[in-house]
Amino acid sequence: MQIPPIDTAHFENLGSTVEVALSQGRLFTPTGRYALKQFHFHTPSEHRINEEYYPLEVHFVFKDPAGRVAVVGFVFELIEAGSGDALFENILSRVHRIASPGTSVRVFRLSFGHLAGHLESNPIYQYSGSLTTPPCTENVAWYISSEPISLSVKNFNAIKHVLKFNSRYTQNIPGESNLLEVAASELHPITHEVKPVQHELK
Template sequence: MLKKPTAVISSLTMPWVALLEGMAFSPEAFSEDRERWSYSGKRGPAYWATLDDDFASCGQGKNQSPINLTQLLDGELPEIELHYPTQGDKVINNGHTVQVNFPSGNILRMEGQAFELKQFHFHSPSENTINGQSFPLEAHFVHADKRGNLAVVGVMFEQGAANEGLQPAWNQLPLHAGGQETLDVPIDATKLMPSSLEYYRFNGSLTTPPCTEGVRWLVLKEPVSISKEQVEAFQRAIPFDNNRPVQPVNARVIVQ
């Protein structure tokens, strides 16, 4: 169990988002999703809202993610607890990112609520920035409660020593869109977490279409290490920048 201090959570509800940023994976969904949007050109982020009526929030939403975390408000932040006893067993290249899927049983607890870890995936360079600073890689740990409310934990990676926690997935990294592997060595999500779980808190959205809002965002303050070679391996699997540009903060408050 990880139990460490961390931000103020408002009670938000939202409908179940079927893909949870690509959680569900099938050849049919993969093919259709690849055709609907991308990170560049006429299907890139600037055009997402025009590609499908379901993507309207990408252009009309007022609480969109990612953001630049700045002008932070100090607050008394409740703890989060991570109970991650089960291990990730599948790594997938869905054409937009690389993600690791998890069986049931991994729980994030915050303010008396339980959110189950569904998957984590990566963006390079980072989508969120901290006081304007970008990082070579950011992981998003996507959790959902029983009603479909989402909580995403963001972890920043800074270049340094190799990350041993990542290596089981990197050893079998699918290099082509549509590839998936069952991991020989399951991955332990706790090994990707920094020593401190202090975080920044804000209300946001999915960072990919349909850009649905009502997502609890918890971006951990302390980055973890990743080697230059590991970043380059990810970039071979996803050979383009897969980060949505930062969005206006508008009236939101970012608590630390």
């Protein structure tokens, strides 16, 4: 995952999630080359690692020229004192400004180098999941870092107040909502238990 430093970007409340849209950033996997479109958040986490869920999860959504989607996800763990990861503390310190759907705020000086390092230096869980139910054939390649990112309680509470509970929309990409899955999740909240595999991800 390669994302250059960003001077400024829009952080927007879409109703279903809060999202930062970006036009720079790449992901190289064994099966493709993808361009970053956006990253967004879920609380609580949509993935469980060794059956453990986490308070927050971020999804970096990439597409290749053919429209195939790859998502890189990180879960968060809260720290008891001080500040956590500088990138996400920076972004989430402004989430209270976009409490209403349709609102947005600018975020500044985003640096992703350490996040790419975090991804490359820890085991990655991978699986393929369909964005939509059959007969749709579009598959999403999911890559989930096994090692949580740290976040302060203060900024976790801030984003939780805005998102409430939005982890049921599993694998939902804006513009490609999966109504059957959403409806099914009303009956059975969907989470993914992920299994470890080895991967080359750059």
